[in-house]
Amino acid sequence: MRARITAKADMLTLVDLLREEYEVVAPFYGRGRDTYFDTVTDANRHLVQIHIPNPYYPPKRYVFPQIERLLQIHLNDHPGIQPTYEAPRRALFGIRSCDTAGIDHLDRFYLGRDFKDTYYARHRQNLFLVNVVCTDPDLDIDDDCFCLCADTGPAARDHFDLQLMDLGDEFLVVAGSAKGEAFFAHPIFRKGTPAHLARRREILGNVRKRFKLATSWYWSTVRYITNEEVEDSTWEQIGNRCLECGGCSYMCPTCTCFTVTERKVGPADYERLRIWDACALGGFTRMAGGFNPRRAAHDRRNRRFFRKLAHYFIQRELSVACVGCGRCVEVCHGDIGMPNVVETVRRTTAESKRHA
Amino acid sequence: MREQRPENVYLPKIAILDRVEEEIADVRTFYWHFEDPAEQEAFRRFLPGQFAQVSVFGAGEFPASLPPSPTEKDLFFTVRRVGSVTAALHQLVPGDKFGVRGPFGNGFPMNTYCGQNLLFVAGGIGLIPLRSCLNYALDNRHRYGKIQLFYGARGLKDLMYLGALREWEMSRGFECYLTVDRADDQWTGHVGVVGSLFKKPGVSVPVENTTAFVCGPPIMFRFVIRDLKMMGFHDTNIVSTLERYMKCGVGKCGHCCIGLAYVCVDGPVFTYEQIKRLGEDI
Numbered sequence: 001m002r003a004r005i006t007a008k009a010d011m012l013t014l015v016d017l018l019r020e021e022y023e024v025v026a027p028f029y030g031r032g033r034d035t036y037f038d039t040v041t042d043a044n045r046h047l048v049q050i051h052i053p054n055p056y057y058p059p060k061r062y063v064f065p066q067i068e069r070l071l072q073i074h075l076n077d078h079p080g081i082q083p084t085y086e087a088p089r090r091a092l093f094g095i096r097s098c099d100t101a102g103i104d105h106l107d108r109f110y111l112g113r114d115f116k117d118t119y120y121a122r123h124r125q126n127l128f129l130v131n132v133v134c135t136d137p138d139l140d141i142d143d144d145c146f147c148l149c150a151d152t153g154p155a156a157r158d159h160f161d162l163q164l165m166d167l168g169d170e171f172l173v174v175a176g177s178a179k180g181e182a183f184f185a186h187p188i189f190r191k192g193t194p195a196h197l198a199r200r201r202e203i204l205g206n207v208r209k210r211f212k213l214a215t216s217w218y219w220s221t222v223r224y225i226t227n228e229e230v231e232d233s234t235w236e237q238i239g240n241r242c243l244e245c246g247g248c249s250y251m252c253p254t255c256t257c258f259t260v261t262e263r264k265v266g267p268a269d270y271e272r273l274r275i276w277d278a279c280a281l282g283g284f285t286r287m288a289g290g291f292n293p294r295r296a297a298h299d300r301r302n303r304r305f306f307r308k309l310a311h312y313f314i315q316r317e318l319s320v321a322c323v324g325c326g327r328c329v330e331v332c333h334g335d336i337g338m339p340n341v342v343e344t345v346r347r348t349t350a351e352s353k354r355h356a
Numbered sequence: 357m358r359e360q361r362p363e364n365v366y367l368p369k370i371a372i373l374d375r376v377e378e379e380i381a382d383v384r385t386f387y388w389h390f391e392d393p394a395e396q397e398a399f400r401r402f403l404p405g406q407f408a409q410v411s412v413f414g415a416g417e418f419p420a421s422l423p424p425s426p427t428e429k430d431l432f433f434t435v436r437r438v439g440s441v442t443a444a445l446h447q448l449v450p451g452d453k454f455g456v457r458g459p460f461g462n463g464f465p466m467n468t469y470c471g472q473n474l475l476f477v478a479g480g481i482g483l484i485p486l487r488s489c490l491n492y493a494l495d496n497r498h499r500y501g502k503i504q505l506f507y508g509a510r511g512l513k514d515l516m517y518l519g520a521l522r523e524w525e526m527s528r529g530f531e532c533y534l535t536v537d538r539a540d541d542q543w544t545g546h547v548g549v550v551g552s553l554f555k556k557p558g559v560s561v562p563v564e565n566t567t568a569f570v571c572g573p574p575i576m577f578r579f580v581i582r583d584l585k586m587m588g589f590h591d592t593n594i595v596s597t598l599e600r601y602m603k604c605g606v607g608k609c610g611h612c613c614i615g616l617a618y619v620c621v622d623g624p625v626f627t628y629e630q631i632k633r634l635g636e637d638i
Contacts, residue, residue: 070366071366071367071368073413073414075413075414078453079413079453079455081367081368081370081413081455083364083366115365115606115607115608117608118363118364118365118366119366228635256608256610257609257610257611258603258608258609258610259603259609259611260416260417260603260604260609261416262413262414262415262416270413270414272366272417274603274609277610277611279610284601284611285601285611286601287599287600287601288418288439288441288442288601289436289438289439291574293600293614293636293637294636299636302636303613303636306615306635306636307610310616310635312616313616
């Protein structure tokens with residue numbers, strides 16, 4: 001069996017065990033409601049949280065940094081071009097099931113198919129994922145969560161190395177990889193009983209009923225978008241609410257677009273950087289001559305949801321580029337996060353079909 | 357995860373500028389070669405219609421069509437000065453070093469056109485991406501039927517590759533029809549949009565067994581497509597090559613998407629039938 005039981009007090013022992021091999025990143029409380037991922041040090045290790053509102057910024061940046069140096073360029077008679085790689089041994093401790101699915105989606109995008117992204121692969125190959133099952137209906141699950149509709153949570157089925165689940169007075173730990181299972185050799189882990197599994201089922205059964213406002217009827221919307229049945233007026237209605245801030249893409253655990261630019265760092269030295277980019281921004285498709293194929297905001301909103309929900313792309317990556325974390329709901333000033341758009345598209349298209 | 361050290365496709369290879377030729381205002385042709393002869397050899401296997409990413413170190417990188425045919429000896433880019441990186445490229449002098457990645461994209465499937473008539477319709481600098489295909493066909497003249505070029509620009513000063521076109525017309529047997537939107541004193545030829553050339557007396561465009569290649573500004577594209585359809589061209593026999601803002605060239609950065617397609621890997625060459633079904637306007 002690949003599952004073990006450990007005492008709640010031993011959670012920090014597991015963090016310390018990981019710290020022997022990895023730089024450990026875990027969620028912490030900031031000011032007020034703010035929560036964030038940070039590196040665990042001797043000074044802050046006692047502040048690591050398991051039950052905590054999901055940090056605003058997803059752990060995406062540990063595999064796909066917001067700003068990443070691709071090349072170092074030294075201008076000389078002969079330009080010196082040096083790729084710069086970063087591949088720290090890192091463990092993400094306490095990431096939610098939605099974010100685990102997000103990293104899985106990035107894997108499929110950057111490492112799947114015929115081309116493997118060298119930079120992403122190096123970040124990823126030394127990464128150890130400790131997933132936490134959302135069990136606390138007040139702290140873990142908030143109004144904007146809809147992993148239930150995205151089929152990514154509250155308990156991830158795979159793509160983690162270890163999974164922790166709070167059973168009330170102890171943790172159930174599941175290994176998702178040989179790397180994770182190796183930790184079971186440590187004496188803090190003991191074998192579980194059928195009663196533990198029964199408890200797990202009971203808790204998950206209850207948690208599933210705790211989802212709140214945000215919901216998503218993906219599949220009818222996927223069908224409408226794929227069949228090109230969505231009316232332009234629907235996209236205009238959605239586009240009119242977009243403030244073009246790009247927040248949805250920056251917060252999204254599955255958004256992959258980037259731009260590349262060069263930065264001067266010395267008299268003859270430059271860095272080539274790749275930086276997150278967002279399809280909401282007007283310059284995203286604007287060419288040097290000034291022609292912009294997606295000038296209207298609603299064309300760009302159409303693009304974002306088309307890319308995430310057209311069946312072609314779901315088949316291509318073998319996963320939906322939305323994991324139900326609810327961050328876009330939280331960040332969007334125009335209230336056009338994924339659940340709202342999915343519902344708008346479903347409702348207006350169903351209505352127009354009925355009247356057709 | 358498997359331990360892998362794949363080749364880094366984001367790493368440009370060093371190229372050396374050999375000479376620069378003025379084409380039209382703000383447009384120059386840059387002849388170059390790779391510093392590493394092995395790179396040169398590998399790169400020369402590109403297909404007509406593919407493109408490359410050109411780096412001017414310190415300024416950035418941009419996608420550029422490959423106007424030479426693989427049957428030609430020289431490698432060159434023809435680039436209009438339009439943004440910051442192309443302006444930096446225009447500053448380079450022979451001997452300067454820059455970077456090239458590629459070739460990228462699908463290119464024209466030249467073998468499928470064997471035995472067909474080829475109809476090229478270009479507007480302005482839209483001739484640059486078609487030049488490779490045109491010259492490739494002329495270098496394999498016996499494999500293709502009638503080859504025609506209909507080429508329009510704003511004025512005489514905006515017609516590209518004029519010397520080469522005249523020479524090819526004489527020596528290798530293809531029909532070249534030129535037009536300008538506005539004539540000046542030196543212009544004695546046809547005046548009007550490029551589509552008006554199709555109806556010019558003495559011009560006969562075969563429709564049966566013909567593939568049409570169209571490239572130019574969006575407005576010209578729309579009207580030429582309309583003209584071709586009226587002449588009886590089927591959507592599958594109209595081919596175009598598209599341009600988009602691009603950063604990676606390998607289908608990752610997301611800028612060049614049109615509907616379902618990444619122009620950099622699924623294109624830039626598409627049939628009009630594909631373009632219509634991409635799910636987004638071009």
